[in-house]
Amino acid sequence: MSGRFGGRTLARVQALQLLFQADANSRTVEEVLSGDYAISDGPLDPYGERLARGVDLRRYAIDAVIRTSSSSWSLSRMPIVDRNILRLALYEMVEEDDITVAxxxxxxxxxxxxxxxxxxxxFINGVLGSIAADVSAGADVYEKARQ
Known part of the structure; x- marks a missing residue:
């Protein structure tokens, strides 16, 4: 995979890999990072680490938003990769001011x-597209998911 991704895209790939390892082993990202972990094209990019930690810290709120936007698929039925790509993207959409929704x-x-x-x-485009209008309008999608 070397050379296929670079810059922030590589950081997202690394964050996805950390999230995948945490999810697959029922661990937190912090636990994954404190032990042996595998990422492609290391060393770990600081932005990738920040994304993985941020998603992990807000996972329950992020998952609530995904649940309300994906009524036909429960989180547990989603492929683990899809679930973590959605988490990562939603985190960037809501929490990263310098990343546009698009x-x-x-x-x-x-x-x-x-x-x-x-x-x-x-599937991912559809779920994120259903959330995008609210995020772009400045709505608190975490609060909306709690209602």
């Missing part, structure tokens, strides 16, 4: 093409 969605779709199933890009 960029977050585009990057998520590209990750889905690289790491997901044939259906992943369309």
């Amino acid at each position: 960029v977050a969605i585009d990057e998520a779709v590209e990750l889905a093409k690289a790491f997901g199933t044939d259906e992943s890009p369309r």
Whole structure:
């Protein structure tokens, strides 16, 4: 995979890998980072680490938003890669001021093409698209999901 991704895209790939390892082993990102972990094209990019830690800290709120936006698929039925791409993208859409909603969605779709199933890009685009209008309008999507 070396050379395929660079810059912030590589950081997102690394964050996805950390999130995947945490999810697959029922651990936190902090626990993954404190032990042996695998990432492609190391060393770990600081932005990738920040994303993975941020998603992990807000995972329950992020998951609530995904649940309300994906009524046909429960989180537990989603492929683990798709679930974590959605978490990562939603975190960037809501928490990262210098990342536009469109960029977050585009990057998520590209990750889905690289790491997901044939259906992943369309599924991820659909779920994130249903959240995008609220995020772009400045709505508190975490609060909306709690209602």
